[in-house]
Amino acid sequence: MTPRAAFLRALPGHGFTPPDGAVPTGDAVTQFAADVRAFTAEFWAMPPAERRTRWEALSTRATGPAAAWLAELGDGLDVTPATQPESDAAAVAAVARELVTVPPRARAARRTAWLVGCAASFPRWRAAGRAACLADPALAELDARLIAALAARHPPARVALDPWVEYQNRARARRQWADRVASVVGYAAGLLFAVSLVVFFVAVRSAPIERPAPAPALRPPPPRARVAPTNPFTAAEAEALAAYERNGWDRPVPRRYDEWVRAGRPAGVN
Structure with missing residues (x-):
């Protein structure tokens, strides 16, 4: 039973309040990662x-992120590398052995770098990969x-990365774009x-100032031609008509008023 499983199984007995020392510390995680790294350095030896x-x-004491790395090493525990028939096949087998012992995230970057370096002479390395696979199929798996x-028939135009690394690359590219x-x-x-703003100020400064046109001068209407009355007005008639104009607009219009106006409002004769 791993320490993690033992810790989780003991939680109910402690009332879900683990005692001091029961929780793996940072030192334990760091030491375990160092031990796994030392194990991978001697893995194939x-x-x-x-x-x-x-x-x-x-x-039995797996803890921290290195636990997943150790679990992946289990696939190669019983594999014994076989002798390769040629140097190129041996180089491919060496890369495969190296990738087995590399942490998961670094593995994709290492694989990518090696494949990019093989693109210039890809047919040669394709044959070497086929020979290495035939000589040691267990290692190839x-x-x-x-x-x-x-x-592949042609060198890969885009080398596949681990999903998390690929997602990070796409997200970073989207943010940059x-x-x-x-x-x-x-x-x-x-x-x-x-x-x-510049066009507005230029237009305002260059536009002519429109001033209102002066109002046309008012000219008095031309004098109307006087029409001589049929009969001359007496002084009394003229005085009555003038009094009507002054304060008699609410009274009936006197007789011959229009004729008196057309005649130019004469003063009348005695």
């Missing part, structure tokens, strides 16, 4: 029996991605605003 013994001993990439677009849009908007 040990015979399978010793390899399994050390792996089982480490598994430990890193199927490497063998699949070498078995969004930042570039935002900066370009912001610069264009600022430039457009500045140009519009």
Whole structure:
């Protein structure tokens, strides 16, 4: 039973309040990772029996992120590397053995770097990968991605990464693209605003000031031609008609008033 499983199983007995020392400390995690790293450094130098013994001993105290790394090493415990027929095949087998002992995240980067270096002479390395796979199929199964990439007809245009690494790369590329677009849009908007402001001020300063046209001078209407009355007005009639104009608009219009107006309001004769 691993320390993690033992810790979880003992939690109900402690009322889900573990005593001091029951929780793995940071020192334990660091020490376990160092032990796994030392184990991988000697992984292929040990015979399978010793390899399994050390792996089982480490598994009993697996903790922290290195526990997943140790679990993946279990696939190669019983594999004994075979002798390769040629130097290129031996180089492919050496890379496969190295990838088995590399941590999961670093494994994808190491595989990618090696495949990119083989792209210039890919037919040669494709043949070497085929020969290494035939000579040691058990070792080839430990890193199927490497063998699949070498078995392709053409060098891979894009080497597949681990899903998490690939997701991070895509997210980083999207953020960079969004930042570039935002900066370009912001610069264009600022430039457009500045140009519009300059055009506005130039138009305001150069536009002629429109002043209202002077009102036309009012001219008195031309004098109406006087029409001589049919009969001259007496002084009494003229005085009565003039009194009507002064304060008699609410009374009936006197007789001959229109004729008196057309005649030019004569004063009348005695």
